[in-house]
Amino acid sequence: MELNAGAAGTGPHKTASERDEVAALESLQFTDEIRRLMSAPATDNASSFTALLELPAPQAVQLIHSPDSAKLTAAPAPAPNVDDFKGSFHYPFNSGLIERAARFSVFTGDGNINEDNKSNSPEPTSYNSSASLQKPVKSEPAETESSQPLVSDPTVENRRNKRKDREKVKGSTKKSKTAAKESSDDAEKLPYVHVRARRGQATDSHSLAERARREKINARMKLLQELVPGCGKISGMALVLDEIINHVQSLQRQVEFLSMRLAAVNPGIDFNLDSVFTAENGSLMDSNFPGMVMPMMWPEVQLNGNRQQYPPQLHFNALQQSVWGKEEVCNNYITPENSLLSYDSSGNSAPLHSNRLKMEL
Amino acid sequence: MRPCNSLKLEFLKNWIMGLQRWSFSKKEMGILERKKAIKLSADIAMASARNGTTRWSRALIANAYSKHDKHLVSKGASTEYSRRIRSKKILKRSCRRIRRRSKGLVRERTRILKNLIPGGELMNEGSLIEESLDYIVSLRAQVDVMRSLVSASEVDR
Numbered sequence: 001m002e003l004n005a006g007a008a009g010t011g012p013h014k015t016a017s018e019r020d021e022v023a024a025l026e027s028l029q030f031t032d033e034i035r036r037l038m039s040a041p042a043t044d045n046a047s048s049f050t051a052l053l054e055l056p057a058p059q060a061v062q063l064i065h066s067p068d069s070a071k072l073t074a075a076p077a078p079a080p081n082v083d084d085f086k087g088s089f090h091y092p093f094n095s096g097l098i099e100r101a102a103r104f105s106v107f108t109g110d111g112n113i114n115e116d117n118k119s120n121s122p123e124p125t126s127y128n129s130s131a132s133l134q135k136p137v138k139s140e141p142a143e144t145e146s147s148q149p150l151v152s153d154p155t156v157e158n159r160r161n162k163r164k165d166r167e168k169v170k171g172s173t174k175k176s177k178t179a180a181k182e183s184s185d186d187a188e189k190l191p192y193v194h195v196r197a198r199r200g201q202a203t204d205s206h207s208l209a210e211r212a213r214r215e216k217i218n219a220r221m222k223l224l225q226e227l228v229p230g231c232g233k234i235s236g237m238a239l240v241l242d243e244i245i246n247h248v249q250s251l252q253r254q255v256e257f258l259s260m261r262l263a264a265v266n267p268g269i270d271f272n273l274d275s276v277f278t279a280e281n282g283s284l285m286d287s288n289f290p291g292m293v294m295p296m297m298w299p300e301v302q303l304n305g306n307r308q309q310y311p312p313q314l315h316f317n318a319l320q321q322s323v324w325g326k327e328e329v330c331n332n333y334i335t336p337e338n339s340l341l342s343y344d345s346s347g348n349s350a351p352l353h354s355n356r357l358k359m360e361l
Numbered sequence: 362m363r364p365c366n367s368l369k370l371e372f373l374k375n376w377i378m379g380l381q382r383w384s385f386s387k388k389e390m391g392i393l394e395r396k397k398a399i400k401l402s403a404d405i406a407m408a409s410a411r412n413g414t415t416r417w418s419r420a421l422i423a424n425a426y427s428k429h430d431k432h433l434v435s436k437g438a439s440t441e442y443s444r445r446i447r448s449k450k451i452l453k454r455s456c457r458r459i460r461r462r463s464k465g466l467v468r469e470r471t472r473i474l475k476n477l478i479p480g481g482e483l484m485n486e487g488s489l490i491e492e493s494l495d496y497i498v499s500l501r502a503q504v505d506v507m508r509s510l511v512s513a514s515e516v517d518r
Contacts, residue, residue, distance in 0.1 A: 026486035213487065220490040227497055239472035244493060248477050251500040252407040257398075259403060265514045 366500045368410060375406035376506075401425060409477075409501045413442065418493045418499075420446055420480020449483045 224244055225231040231243045379402035405425050406417035422427055423443035474489065475481035478496050 037370055090488070116510075159503045217487050217490060219488065220494065224490060224494055225498075227494060238466035238470060241467065241474065244497075245470060245477065248474070248493065248497060248500070251497065251504055252477070253496065254504045255403065255500065255507065256400060258504065259400035261511045262399050263392050296416050319409075 369506050371410040372502055373506055374405050375409050379406050391458050403507065407499050415492060415495045416484060417479045417496050420505060424479060453483055
């Protein structure tokens with residue numbers, strides 16, 4: 001018990017330090033990228049980029065020395081992060097301000113950031129790393145130093161998404177906070193949902209999120225329209241919803257009626273199942289019947305140890321086929337006899353089943 | 362979209378198990394009671410054929426567990442479902458004002474749909490549509506199986 005207490009005691013500490021480690025590691029990766037980029041010539045808008053780099057660089061140097069370098073080499077470098085960083089960004093060069101501005105862009109979508117987007121750069125690829133980087137940002141906004149490069153990540157993502165959007169958009173600026181938000185929402189499915197602002201449409205983050213939601217809902221409504229008979233031609237959400245409601249109600253009513261009818265077949269059903277289940281244990285898969293392996297489902301209703309000699313049992317496989325609406329039965333227990341049997345319609349073989357039921361009554 | 366056979370098979374298996382369990386407990390009941398039991402066991406069977414992957418199935422099982430006699434639903438998962446549903450209800454109640462006035466046709470119909478689908482009040486609109494899709498498919502499978510059972514047992518009486 002002491003061990004447990006001790007482990008529990010060190011547990012939170014460990015996770016805290018782990019978190020710090022992770023944050024430091026990720027900041028390291030980032031700073032590594034920055035350093036790499038600093039050595040390589042910047043392609044466009046070098047001025048703003050290096051201006052931005054002025055600040056992270058000294059802090060990057062600080063951070064480099066603290067953790068061990070092994071992690072640095074081991075960590076896969078998210079190169080596209082920094083490529084996007086090249087984009088024109090004109091942040092105030094103060095760590096606190098950067099942090100605040102980044103957070104502001106993440107959560108509200110600032111106008112300043114939009115205007116600064118001028119250049120296009122090659123499309124970034126690895127969103128996963130930044131998506132994973134974004135999460136620590138949101139969980140640890142308090143730490144300024146280590147989080148400063150992290151905090152820039154959402155802005156990096158903003159940059160990236162905005163750039164991608166801009167490539168498609170004819171002339172409107174956009175915010176990509178929604179893309180960042182969607183990434184955290186759909187992180188398990190897609191790393192990013194690219195939200196493209198259409199020409200002439202509102203581009204603030206809320207309407208973008210709203211539009212993404214609407215598109216998702218519309219896609220599902222289309223599926224529903226295909227499902228519900230007679231809905232394909234209807235346009236307009238209200239009428240389609242009407243049809244869906246009618247369909248669901250009719251299905252539920254059908255279930256009620258059918259269960260009433262089944263209750264009226266009385267007391268055959270329970271009796272059937274009683275006898276079935278007493279016999280179920282031994283003989284479901286055994287070939288009690290000569291050379292016959294019954295499919296698993298209907299034997300539960302038909303199969304009975306006493307009825308082995310009942311001759312029309314051969315036909316019950318046919319019954320099952322017809323009962324299922326002649327759909328292909330997907331279990332493997334169907335014997336060759338099924339294929340050999342010539343069964344036609346349910347009317348033909350159902351009487352056999354009902355005869356059997358009568359016998360059991 | 363025809364419901365696939367595996368769903369129907371699973372449903373039938375569960376249903377027969379449930380019916381058997383029920384018939385052991387009560388021997389005589391009127392036709393209405395029997396009908397209710399049949400319907401309930403069918404619903405639960407269909408919901409458990411979903412194995413807790415959809416919200417409506419969990420809600421249905423949780424409701425059945427709380428309302429009706431518990432012998433039909435005897436798995437530990439049902440208590441877990443009811444726990445989830447309860448926490449969801451608490452959350453919903455705390456962070457939203459329940460507005461009953463439904464302006465607009467779409468809102469009205471969405472409300473109706475929410476009442477139709479088990480556990481629908483707790484879902485937002487997107488998941489409501491998704492759940493209703495799944496629910497319709499399952500209902501169709503259920504109706505197919507029941508209808509074939511009825512036709513098999515009632516022909517030539």
